[in-house]
Amino acid sequence: KNEVEQSPQNLTAQEGEFITINCSYSVGISALHWLQQHPGGGIVSLFMLSSGKKKHGRLIATINIQEKHSSLHITASHPRDSAVYICAGAGSYQLTFGKGTKLSVIP
Amino acid sequence: KAGVTQTPRYLIKTRGQQVTLSCSPISGHRSVSWYQQTPGQGLQFLFEYFSETQRNKGNFPGRFSGRQFSNSRSEMNVSTLELGDSALYLCASSLETSGVYNEQFFGPGTRLTVL
Numbered sequence: 001k002n003e004v005e006q007s008p009q010n011l012t013a014q015e016g017e018f019i020t021i022n023c024s025y026s027v028g029i030s031a032l033h034w035l036q037q038h039p040g041g042g043i044v045s046l047f048m049l050s051s052g053k054k055k056h057g058r059l060i061a062t063i064n065i066q067e068k069h070s071s072l073h074i075t076a077s078h079p080r081d082s083a084v085y086i087c088a089g090a091g092s093y094q095l096t097f098g099k100g101t102k103l104s105v106i107p
Numbered sequence: 108k109a110g111v112t113q114t115p116r117y118l119i120k121t122r123g124q125q126v127t128l129s130c131s132p133i134s135g136h137r138s139v140s141w142y143q144q145t146p147g148q149g150l151q152f153l154f155e156y157f158s159e160t161q162r163n164k165g166n167f168p169g170r171f172s173g174r175q176f177s178n179s180r181s182e183m184n185v186s187t188l189e190l191g192d193s194a195l196y197l198c199a200s201s202l203e204t205s206g207v208y209n210e211q212f213f214g215p216g217t218r219l220t221v222l
Contacts, residue, residue: 030208031207031208033211035211035213041144041195041197041215042213042215042216043199044213045210045211045212048209048210048211050208086149086150088150090207090208092163093155093162093163093206093207094140094152094155094163094165094207095140095142095150095152095207095211096152097142097149097150097151097152098149099149100149100150
């Protein structure tokens with residue numbers, strides 16, 4: 001059974017801080033998605049990783065296949081980054097989701 | 108290009124009824140996945156379809172079923188509704204044949220309330 005563990009569950013940061021959200025996953029998962037969900041429910045895909053590192057604007061995602069660990073970093077955080085961030089592992093043609101990290105960035 | 112559309116957006120049903128939800132993927136996308144989101148369980152995988160074939164089903168009872176049509180549109184059906192089926196139902200489409208192993212484009216969801 002595929003499993004995904006995400007931490008922390010809640011995170012409060014001051015505007016401008018560097019933020020890290022972590023995700024560990026089990027054997028059987030070969031790709032890792034990072035998703036963003038704003039209040040109201042809409043989900044946006046941020047990254048899909050199977051190796052290495054990806055960067056988009058102030059967001060950086062890394063994955064370590066040997067350690068089965070991925071991180072999402074947000075540099076120079078802004079109140080508009082406030083959302084729930086979810087990691088999801090792809091294996092056996094299904095996604096297994098972490099519980100999500102609720103991020104609040106205070107001005 | 109239009110995004111993933113889901114209809115209806117909101118639905119209220121009573122226990123014992125059945126419901127059909129529809130998902131139209133982005134034009135050209137042939138992989139469609141369905142997910143259930145509840146406050147208690149978070150996001151859970153329901154089904155994944157590619158070219159009208161169900162490639163996997165999540166750990167849900169047989170009351171939950173789905174299908175995909177030749178134009179890649181997909182429907183899911185829940186029969187004999189229970190209070191616990193109240194949730195946000197999301198579908199996502201993907202361009203590549205490898206489905207969930209590629210970027211997922213999510214629809215806005217259908218919020219189902221069972222009374």
